[in-house]
Amino acid sequence: MWQDDLRGITYIALKDLRAYYLKPPNISWGILFPFALILAFALRQPGEMRDLVPGLLGMTVLFGTTSMEAIVITFERRIGALERLMLAPVSLPALLLGKVVGGMAFGLVTTVAVLAVAVVGLGLWGINWPLLILALVLSATAFSALGAFVSVAVREVFEAQTLANFIRFPMVFLCGVFVPLAAMPSGLQLVARCLPLTYAVEVLREALAGATFWTAGADLLALGAFAVVLFALAARTLATRLD
Amino acid sequence: MNNSKAIQVSGLTKYYGDLLAVDHISFEVPQGQVFGFLGPNGAGKTTTIRMLTGLTRPTEGNACVLGYDLATEITRIKKAIGVVPETSNLYDELSAWDNLVFMGQLYGVPRQERGERADALLRRFRLWEKRNTPFAKLSKGMKRALTVAAALVHCPQLVFLDEPTTGLDILSARSLRALIGQLRQEGVTVFLTTHYLEEAERLCDQIALIVKGRLVALDTVEGLKARVWGRATVEVTVGPSAEERLRFTAEDVVTALRLALAEAEQQRRPVLSVRTVGPTLEDAFIELTGLSAEVMLMEKGNQ
Numbered sequence: 001m002w003q004d005d006l007r008g009i010t011y012i013a014l015k016d017l018r019a020y021y022l023k024p025p026n027i028s029w030g031i032l033f034p035f036a037l038i039l040a041f042a043l044r045q046p047g048e049m050r051d052l053v054p055g056l057l058g059m060t061v062l063f064g065t066t067s068m069e070a071i072v073i074t075f076e077r078r079i080g081a082l083e084r085l086m087l088a089p090v091s092l093p094a095l096l097l098g099k100v101v102g103g104m105a106f107g108l109v110t111t112v113a114v115l116a117v118a119v120v121g122l123g124l125w126g127i128n129w130p131l132l133i134l135a136l137v138l139s140a141t142a143f144s145a146l147g148a149f150v151s152v153a154v155r156e157v158f159e160a161q162t163l164a165n166f167i168r169f170p171m172v173f174l175c176g177v178f179v180p181l182a183a184m185p186s187g188l189q190l191v192a193r194c195l196p197l198t199y200a201v202e203v204l205r206e207a208l209a210g211a212t213f214w215t216a217g218a219d220l221l222a223l224g225a226f227a228v229v230l231f232a233l234a235a236r237t238l239a240t241r242l243d
Numbered sequence: 244m245n246n247s248k249a250i251q252v253s254g255l256t257k258y259y260g261d262l263l264a265v266d267h268i269s270f271e272v273p274q275g276q277v278f279g280f281l282g283p284n285g286a287g288k289t290t291t292i293r294m295l296t297g298l299t300r301p302t303e304g305n306a307c308v309l310g311y312d313l314a315t316e317i318t319r320i321k322k323a324i325g326v327v328p329e330t331s332n333l334y335d336e337l338s339a340w341d342n343l344v345f346m347g348q349l350y351g352v353p354r355q356e357r358g359e360r361a362d363a364l365l366r367r368f369r370l371w372e373k374r375n376t377p378f379a380k381l382s383k384g385m386k387r388a389l390t391v392a393a394a395l396v397h398c399p400q401l402v403f404l405d406e407p408t409t410g411l412d413i414l415s416a417r418s419l420r421a422l423i424g425q426l427r428q429e430g431v432t433v434f435l436t437t438h439y440l441e442e443a444e445r446l447c448d449q450i451a452l453i454v455k456g457r458l459v460a461l462d463t464v465e466g467l468k469a470r471v472w473g474r475a476t477v478e479v480t481v482g483p484s485a486e487e488r489l490r491f492t493a494e495d496v497v498t499a500l501r502l503a504l505a506e507a508e509q510q511r512r513p514v515l516s517v518r519t520v521g522p523t524l525e526d527a528f529i530e531l532t533g534l535s536a537e538v539m540l541m542e543k544g545n546q
Contacts, residue, residue: 084328
């Protein structure tokens with residue numbers, strides 16, 4: 001049975017990449033959006049770009065993974081194509097994981113483009129690359145699971161976008177992307193500790209500064225926990241649709 | 244489990260909240276048969292298919308599909324069945340060929356074989372010329388045909404067809420009916436729901452009638468007709484200019500004929516011809532489901 005699931009995850013992710021994510025308009029939007037943000041900050045605060053890189057990378061992973069994925073899942077549910085997948089000999093969690101992997105891949109591609117420009121453009125050296133890669137993959141997993149949860153919790157594409165924005169935009173302002181966590185009131189810091197972007201930005205900052213795995217362990221564990229919990233919530237919500 | 248039975252259903256029940264959609268139905272489908280599952284709109288046909296294919300969980304009861312338990316072996320069931328849902332739901336962005344290959348991938352058809360199967364099915368459904376056309380750009384009939392083809396990529400032993408010919412033009416519907424006949428010849432069991440009683444009459448070995456979630460009859464076509472043989476139908480054609488056929492059903496031929504002649508007399512129209520008519524599946528359907536002819540017409544209008 002695990003072979004059926006593994007096959008399902010692979011081909012569902014590849015199909016999504018081919019049918020949706022790798023269409024030229026989506027790729028160009030996925031890359032243009034973070035670069036527009038970077039340009040805006042570069043023009044406003046050119047001296048502080050290095051400090052903003054972890055936050056911008058975190059935002060890029062967040063928006064890259066969730067935006068298209070939420071549309072893809074809700075759209076397929078609406079036209080009955082998701083039901084077509086549910087008829088296949090693939091378990092529900094595996095089906096959902098295939099969707100999550102598709103979203104992760106798209107988010108990571110756009111983030112790598114931003115990272116490459118940041119590294120070359122700002123001359124970032126001394127990066128702990130294995131930690132950075134793990135941080136990006138774990139962040140993409142957690143955010144993609146969030147996107148999956150949002151899209152199975154609603155019925156319409158616009159509802160998915162509204163709910164996703166309702167979660168994403170407060171995260172951007174609360175999770176240390178623009179303002180360091182320590183500079184925020186303690187109540188907001190407490191809220192920030194309940195949000196995955198906080199840990200993503202922290203661990204990305206540590207990786208870019210060349211920190212060790214040991215230093216970043218707590219953040220990595222927190223991101224892993226968010227990924228598991230959000231995925232479980234999404235799978236459970238999808239399963240209730242069968243009742 | 245009896246190996247000669249493709250489906251064994253026992254007390255299958257489905258509630259959606261307080262709504263009882265399927266009410267303790269039990270039936271068996273022998274292997275290699277075309278089994279018709281008929282009923283008016285909202286009777287529970289699609290819900291039954293959704294339960295048997297793992298798309299929704301039964302509230303009560305159980306079923307064995309191809310020897311596998313529905314409650315515990317759903318993945319094995321899914322591997323061995325093909326499903327054509329009421330709506331054509333393949334992937335708009337993928338071409339006809341890519342859609343079939345993707346289905347082959349999901350069902351674990353080996354790489355070379357899935358390409359060959361996709362080619363063969365495209366030719367069989369006369370879609371070869373459209374193999375590179377995205378699903379979204381196919382005509383409605385072609386989409387339906389491709390949806391049926393997608394259900395056959397992995398050579399299933401049992402195929403569920405939910406209203407397969409609804410909305411198709413005459414030629415496409417005819418070729419789909421021919422395909423159902425071919426599947427039967429190949430030993431594939433077909434579970435068919437349809438609004439077209441003539442289609443069911445022509446194709447099905449057995450027919451189950453479901454009304455308001457309950458199974459009200461299960462028999463062969465002839466068996467169902469025999470249940471209404473006790474009544475006689477007479478058809479008179481009246482003139483003179485605009486010919487019209489009047490049908491009257493009564494306990495015996497003489498009474499039915501008297502009713503027909505009385506109606507012609509009342510309309511002051513000459514009788515051009517008279518003939519007795521045997522019961523059709525539609526007569527049996529109306530009698531056994533308790534639906535009026537008007538409701539049947541509305542049902543047909545919704546097709």
